[in-house]
Amino acid sequence: MDEGRAPVAALTPGSPLPQGRARGRPRFAGAGPALLLLAAPGVFLALFLLYPLQGILRESFFREGTSLDDLHPLVDGTFYLERAWFTLWQAAASTALTLALALPCAWALARHDFPGKSLLVAVATVPFVLPTIVVAVAFTALLGPQGALNSFLQWAFNLDEPPVDLLNSIWIILMAHVFYNFAVAARIIAAYWAKLDPRMDDAAAVLGAGRVERFLRVTLPLLRPAVLAAASLVFLFCFTSFGVVLILGGSSYGTIETEIYRETVFLFRLPVAGVLALLQAAFTFLVMLVYARLAGTSPAGTFRGTVARRTSHGERWAAVAVLGAMLVLTLLPLGALVERSFHGAGGYTLEFYRALGENTRKQALFITPLTAVRNSLTFAGLTVLVAVPLGTVAAYGARRAGRAGPWVEAVLLLPLGVSAVTLGLGFLVTLDRPPLDLRGTWLLLVVAHTLVGYPFVARSVGAQLRGIDPRLREAAAVMGAGPLRVFVEVDLPLIWRGMAAGAVLAFAVSMGEFGATLLIARPEWATIPIAVFRYLGQPGALQYGQALAMSTILMAVTGAGFFLIDRLRYRELGTF
Amino acid sequence: MELPDDGLRVEGVSFAVREKAILRDVSLSASPGKTTALLGPSGCGKTTLLRVVAGLERPDRGSVWFDGDDVTGVPAHRRGFGMMFQEFALFPHLDVEGNVAFGLRHQGMSGGQRRDRVTELMELVGLSGYERRRVETLSGGERQRVALARALAPQPRLLMLDEPLGSLDRGLRERLLVELRGILRRLNVPTLYVTHDQMEAFALADRVAIMDAGRIVREGTPAEIHGEPRTEFVARFLGMENLVAGTCEGGRLRTPVGEWCGLPAHTGPVLALLRTEDAELVAGPGGGVVTGELVSRLFQGTRTRVAVDTAAGRLEFELPGSANLPPEGEVLHVQVPHVQVVERAVAAADG
Numbered sequence: 007m008d009e010g011r012a013p014v015a016a017l018t019p020g021s022p023l024p025q026g027r028a029r030g031r032p033r034f035a036g037a038g039p040a041l042l043l044l045a046a047p048g049v050f051l052a053l054f055l056l057y058p059l060q061g062i063l064r065e066s067f068f069r070e071g072t073s074l075d076d077l078h079p080l081v082d083g084t085f086y087l088e089r090a091w092f093t094l095w096q097a098a099a100s101t102a103l104t105l106a107l108a109l110p111c112a113w114a115l116a117r118h119d120f121p122g123k124s125l126l127v128a129v130a131t132v133p134f135v136l137p138t139i140v141v142a143v144a145f146t147a148l149l150g151p152q153g154a155l156n157s158f159l160q161w162a163f164n165l166d167e168p169p170v171d172l173l174n175s176i177w178i179i180l181m182a183h184v185f186y187n188f189a190v191a192a193r194i195i196a197a198y199w200a201k202l203d204p205r206m207d208d209a210a211a212v213l214g215a216g217r218v219e220r221f222l223r224v225t226l227p228l229l230r231p232a233v234l235a236a237a238s239l240v241f242l243f244c245f246t247s248f249g250v251v252l253i254l255g256g257s258s259y260g261t262i263e264t265e266i267y268r269e270t271v272f273l274f275r276l277p278v279a280g281v282l283a284l285l286q287a288a289f290t291f292l293v294m295l296v297y298a299r300l301a302g303t304s305p306a307g308t309f310r311g312t313v314a315r316r317t318s319h320g321e322r323w324a325a326v327a328v329l330g331a332m333l334v335l336t337l338l339p340l341g342a343l344v345e346r347s348f349h350g351a352g353g354y355t356l357e358f359y360r361a362l363g364e365n366t367r368k369q370a371l372f373i374t375p376l377t378a379v380r381n382s383l384t385f386a387g388l389t390v391l392v393a394v395p396l397g398t399v400a401a402y403g404a405r406r407a408g409r410a411g412p413w414v415e416a417v418l419l420l421p422l423g424v425s426a427v428t429l430g431l432g433f434l435v436t437l438d439r440p441p442l443d444l445r446g447t448w449l450l451l452v453v454a455h456t457l458v459g460y461p462f463v464a465r466s467v468g469a470q471l472r473g474i475d476p477r478l479r480e481a482a483a484v485m486g487a488g489p490l491r492v493f494v495e496v497d498l499p500l501i502w503r504g505m506a507a508g509a510v511l512a513f514a515v516s517m518g519e520f521g522a523t524l525l526i527a528r529p530e531w532a533t534i535p536i537a538v539f540r541y542l543g544q545p546g547a548l549q550y551g552q553a554l555a556m557s558t559i560l561m562a563v564t565g566a567g568f569f570l571i572d573r574l575r576y577r578e579l580g581t582f
Numbered sequence: 583m584e585l586p587d588d589g590l591r592v593e594g595v596s597f598a599v600r601e602k603a604i605l606r607d608v609s610l611s612a613s614p615g616k617t618t619a620l621l622g623p624s625g626c627g628k629t630t631l632l633r634v635v636a637g638l639e640r641p642d643r644g645s646v647w648f649d650g651d652d653v654t655g656v657p658a659h660r661r662g663f664g665m666m667f668q669e670f671a672l673f674p675h676l677d678v679e680g681n682v683a684f685g686l687r688h689q690g691m692s693g694g695q696r697r698d699r700v701t702e703l704m705e706l707v708g709l710s711g712y713e714r715r716r717v718e719t720l721s722g723g724e725r726q727r728v729a730l731a732r733a734l735a736p737q738p739r740l741l742m743l744d745e746p747l748g749s750l751d752r753g754l755r756e757r758l759l760v761e762l763r764g765i766l767r768r769l770n771v772p773t774l775y776v777t778h779d780q781m782e783a784f785a786l787a788d789r790v791a792i793m794d795a796g797r798i799v800r801e802g803t804p805a806e807i808h809g810e811p812r813t814e815f816v817a818r819f820l821g822m823e824n825l826v827a828g829t830c831e832g833g834r835l836r837t838p839v840g841e842w843c844g845l846p847a848h849t850g851p852v853l854a855l856l857r858t859e860d861a862e863l864v865a866g867p868g869g870g871v872v873t874g875e876l877v878s879r880l881f882q883g884t885r886t887r888v889a890v891d892t893a894a895g896r897l898e899f900e901l902p903g904s905a906n907l908p909p910e911g912e913v914l915h916v917q918v919p920h921v922q923v924v925e926r927a928v929a930a931a932d933g
Binding site: 205230318 | 661674675
């Protein structure tokens with residue numbers, strides 16, 4: 007999945023906030039009835055999610071003048087089966103590799119404390135919130151023919167040709183997926199691991215089990231729910247991976263997601279694209295159910311006592327080594343991206359940044375990078391303006407829904423289960439005609455970005471809401487405050503952090519959105535990711551340099567945004 | 583002291599976590615067939631000492647010996663010791679049989695032999711037929727038995743029990759105490775028993791070692807320790823609170839509440855423990871008689887507990903029967919036949 011880092015934060019297991027008193031009977035003095043509150047998000051979802059999905063269904067099977075013959079390519083030969091098989095196994099392989107790397111990191115994070123730990127975790131998680139396009143470009147900057155690694159090897163061994171050729175190979179795809187996801191997998195597993203009773207391990211040791219046996223017979227089985235939750239999440243992302251496969255895999259590799267895009271944009275076979283999109287949506291929905299079931303579980307039998315324990319020097323060094331490796335793996339591609347963006351033919355230069363204002367292709371369909379930056383900022387700003395009130399109202403609605411709350415919440419988070427390209431395709435086939443003709447208006451983009459952005463607001467505001475003692479509102483009401491005053495003076499001071507965090511996330515999601523934007527954006531609305539993609543597709547060092555420079559800017563903006571939230575001690579997001 | 587070659591011997595063990603001393607120069611031994619209780623308030627280092635013996639922690643200084651071998655550097659899983667953890671630490675992902683059989687893998691047993699051993703142990707702890715039960719469906723007492731069976735299954739050379747009755751309610755505790763005593767007597771395994779409850783320690787152990795702030799401050803049989811606490815800490819820890827400052831000279835003890843003769847040779851200021859055993863009501867003041875105002879009385883059937891305000895503060899005694907007590911607020915004279923001198927507690931020198 008693409009900008010779709012999304013689901014994580016939104017579906018994140020358990021809020022650290024106290025739930026005790028605030029749960030139970032919803033006694034809201036300051037918010038209107040649930041149905042009224044849910045009306046706005048409900049209408050929004052119906053119009054811009056369900057209606058487009060229904061449009062895809064119609065396009066595939068029930069359009070006038072179409073017949074099942076249009077779907078013939080699907081069963082003709084093994085091409086689609088191969089794509090589906092590739093999608094499946096690359097996702098499985100990426101997940102396995104990610105877990106293999108995440109487990110040692112999780113151990114080091116869960117069982118060791120050291121100064122700067124939270125900072126390290128924050129840095130290591132940055133890749134997860136970066137737009138896919140940035141990650142893809144960063145990997146070309148590190149491992150591509152003109153990448154940092156080849157440059158270094160050529161310089162060190164005096165070679166004429168770049169020795170490493172990983173672009174358009176399965177390896178670079180797997181590496182990018184691992185890079186993207188391992189910190190998040192490590193965080194999910196570490197959060198659970200830290201809650202495991204360390205004396206389980208001790209008990210097994212006293213019973214005669216050595217290190218390996220203890221891990222296999224005790225620790226791993228106990229970690230199972232967290233490992234499966236992390237695995238299903240990572241699998242989901244890799245299964246719908248779009249930007250990474252499109253850019254790093256070239257024409258030789260394709261997932262179902264890139265195939266939907268290809269069918270739509272290049273082959274104009276909407277029915278085929280529609281069937282693929284529906285099949286994929288059904289599958290991802292199943293995986294999401296697995297994840298939702300497992301996320302947020304806590305280990306049984308937690309020991310509350312304190313035991314003086316000490317880690318051996320060997321263990322501490324192992325932890326330092328593991329976390330050091332994790333940091334290097336995180337920083338290497340990002341560092342390469344920054345370094346390459348300053349590296350021209352004749353050494354270090356600001357040339358690419360200076361050229362941001364130029365349309366170096368001199369084509370009308372191309373906009374200057376600076377225009378793309380302006381577009382991105384505009385769309386992201388508008389998205390925040392719509393997503394924050396929408397998400398806040400949705401959060402209140404879900405909270406107010408009492409027993410139905412979890413179901414309401416699940417429905418509100420639905421957009422995250424639909425892949426970006428599917429969303430774009432749905433918009434293409436439905437919002438171009440009455441009753442809802444948004445063709446030619448940039449509103450279309452804002453709506454798409456809001457759809458993937460508002461669940462973050464809902465989720466983070468919801469987490470804060472759970473922490474508000476309803477008696478505070480009652481106390482204010484008894485003292486004579488009207489509903490509006492209660493909201494402004496009781497709720498707002500308590501939920502603004504959630505709103506701020508949600509706003510930053512919605513902003514970042516909008517800035518990085520790639521799949522849907524690629525399908526529905528007109529050339530002149532191109533955002534940074536789209537512009538990067540277009541410039542990447544052009545031959546020429548200057549165009550590539552401009553793509554690097556834009557990616558660096560995008561990385562700085564989204565990375566800084568995430569960092570800001572993390573440093574705000576907004577821990578709800580820290581549980582990724 | 584001649585240390586035995588059999589069983590466990592801990593020599594001069596010190597252990598610190600982040601500069602904080604948890605154990606300070608601890609020495610201890612446990613002979614085969616004997617139960618040694620480690621008794622002390624929470625946080626005194628009992629559990630840590632157990633973990634050092636188990637091999638879960640490595641001491642900074644000192645050594646651990648077993649049957650004449652230095653096992654200090656041997657990892658926990660090669661020591662062949664058994665341990666029952668506080669709150670039991672049963673494996674929640676395994677059923678009862680899985681828990682009990684966990685340590686049998688390393689015994690070179692066949693599947694059938696393992697099952698037989700589990701059956702045997704379930705009988706021993708009185709849980710026959712529980713093999714397939716999940717751990718979370720067990721009550722506290724059942725968990726305790728499963729934990730004991732798990733620790734005993736691999737036939738450990740040394741058994742360690744960390745507050746095995748600590749998390750259970752009182753009635754169950756007393757019942758299990760009797761059972762546990764029976765099981766420990768039947769097995770001829772040296773046992774270390776950690777508890778903060780003196781009743782448990784005295785009832786179960788052949789020897790008791792009392793710990794305070796990382797040190798063993800007293801070691802002996804239950805009768806020895808109860809009969810003569812020797813230090814203020816031990817006396818107070820055992821609930822003997824009638825401590826009075828006084829001076830000793832030629833076997834004669836003078837305190838603000840009375841005078842006693844026939845004490846062993848002490849000279850100078852001392853702390854005296856007035857024991858409540860055999861104390862009785864007398865008509866008036868005299869040698870060995872404490873006089874004070876009766877503050878409260880608590881009739882307990884065969885005895886009455888009284889609190890008396892004296893020149894040396896409040897003292898408490900147990901008097902036989904209902905002992906014609908005057909009403910509260912009146913003056914009371916209590917004959918105290920047993921008085922001992924105890925060493926005054928000094929504030930810990932380093933911490």
